[in-house]
Amino acid sequence: MSAAAVALLDARAVHYRHASGAAEAVAGASLQVAAGEVVGVMGPNAAGKSTLARVCCGLLTAQRGEVLLRGDPLGRLSRRERARRVAFLPQQQPQDLAFTAREVALMGRAPHLGLWALEGPGDLERAAAALREADAEGLADRPVSQLSGGERQRVFLARAFAQDAALLILDEPTSGLDLAHQVLLVNALRRRARGGGGALLVLHDLALAGAACDRLVLLLGGKVIAEGAPAEVLRPEVLSPAYGTEVDVVADPATGQPLVAPRIAR
């Protein structure tokens, strides 16, 4: 990376433990997301993926190491400024919201609003565009509590899009999404990346990770054990020991992208 192109996200040797005495959830992990890049974080359960994602967006503060957003240390940014630079989509969304999908999308505008938190016409437009981008336009006036899991996920994606942050950190964004909407999400992220944005995705679906991301980071025990282009990381000799099970990788006959499948004896 040249000195001129400052990374959207630069996490340097980050350490985080949830409670004193507990093992480190993140133990010296580093990763970068440059403008125009979609980066996938993978790893088995409890590898520290979600914790690292939270440290990167400032919800948790690294006990050692540092996180830079566009070159500025996270700790020196105000909460609102931070929320204008990075949008975070957690793994679990609240289910019992009485707010409509449009109101939830509008919540993404919060870091841009003034003291009385009143949205202007521009904010309404941004929220409507975000709903379109997540294919949730038709849900706009329905209460979120009445939506299905996948529909709800699209609404919360719209909320993240509406935030207008260059960097998106999405924890399991495809959970609950059907195939068409997974493709739609990946396309939306790629489109944003072409426009100078970037995304960090925590993904369990390794095939999707290979298809969606420019670069993959494999975590194990809070450390980065492999990093690189999908073809470099998605190899049986890398994945099998990390996940503790036999994994096959074949090239997709149509696209040549690596397809990953666990080997299940029967």
Added chain:
Amino acid sequence: MTHRSATARAARAVVILLPLVLLSVFVGLATGAGDLSLAAALRGQEPDATVLFRLRVPRVLLAAEVGAALSVAGVALQALLRNPLADPFVFGLSGGAAVGTAIVVAASGTAVGAAAMSAASFVGLLPAQLAAVAGALTAALLVFALGRARGQLDPTRALLVGVVFNSFASAIVLSLEAVLQPDQTQAVLLWLSGTLGYEAMPLLAGAGVALLVPALVLIALAGRFNLLALGDEGAAALGVDVSRTRLLAFFAASAAVGIAVAFTGLVGFVGLVVPHAVRLVVGPDHRVVLPASALGGAAFLILADALARVLFRGLGAEPPVGAVTAIIGAPVFVLLLRSRK
């Protein structure tokens, strides 16, 4: 369906509710224990004019202020605890206020207590009411301190601490009542059940101005209350300082409740029923719910008080307005609860 801005929806709610408030003010001024001709009173004819301007106007104003304060505080507590059943009095505030009053009343029997009381009265303060506010705020502090887990106010924990504290407080009040004279017990009981009295206009004006501060703080926090519905993490990711928002809201709400309690004692159910009813009509957006609840709460308590005065004619004695709000509030609350799903 076009989406209206929060400002437009709040304005519409105010336009719809304002006639209701005016109507309830009219009902409040027109009803009472005695017969009164509003026309005669406005012409300055006695005794109607004195009854209207010295008694009913201050009382309606007090009802409006207290109703608005309790409703706004209810909305804030429900939002910050993310629990629609939160009520200003669930948090131990009622218990704290009761203990404060009971201690002052009991102490007034002693020489030191009596001296302190007369000193306080001398500067125009009402010792029992001040003690109530102090007790309520102490309880709020206690709930806030004990209701925390990992440095954050934990809604469930805070609610439990409040409930337990209320039981503890009522035990103390019961113990104190053992040493009180029967007439003192009567006074404490009346106050605990919530009564609207006749306060002086300057005092009411002062209370109104004092209530504006917490009300404005809470309305400024309304946008953040909406984000809290996303969960602490969801709100924090959108730039909300969750702990500070909770702290501010908690103390603004406690101040509003304290001012209300100082005048009327414990008027229950207003902070629970009014926000619920308002949400059914205007939806969940706190930027609309807060101002609408202020108006709805004012109208509700004015009407409840008018009802209490009408009941005087049948009962020969006026029931405390807190009893009226509870008698109306409890079944309405059950109905609202059942209509939610």
